[in-house]
Amino acid sequence: MDFVEGNLIWFEYFERNYSFFSTMLASSGAPSFRNRFLEFVIEELKDEVDITEEKNKGLSKDVILKFFGTAIVGIVESYFTNGIPEPAQVVAEQVGILLERNL
Structure with missing residues (x-):
């Protein structure tokens, strides 16, 4: 599955559960939710980052x-x-196109 297809699945899920996510991001617990979501996204991207070839060669995987x-x-x-x-x-x-271009 490429980034575009993967993002479509995520955003369709977000759209179906719009009230939940909008509440979570607007509530007093938003920083905690945001941090956990960021950890999840980074974990999902880990295997996609290659710093040994082409455009990301020599860059820090953590920074990317x-x-x-x-x-x-x-x-x-x-x-x-x-x-x-x-x-x-x-x-x-x-978002999928941007990820494909850069990762």
């Missing part, structure tokens, strides 16, 4: 993982706070 993990979590937060007015499918596809 934190950079893209934080970016993904930020996009999801923006989606739920109406910072991104695009439909979930559009956001998922574009």
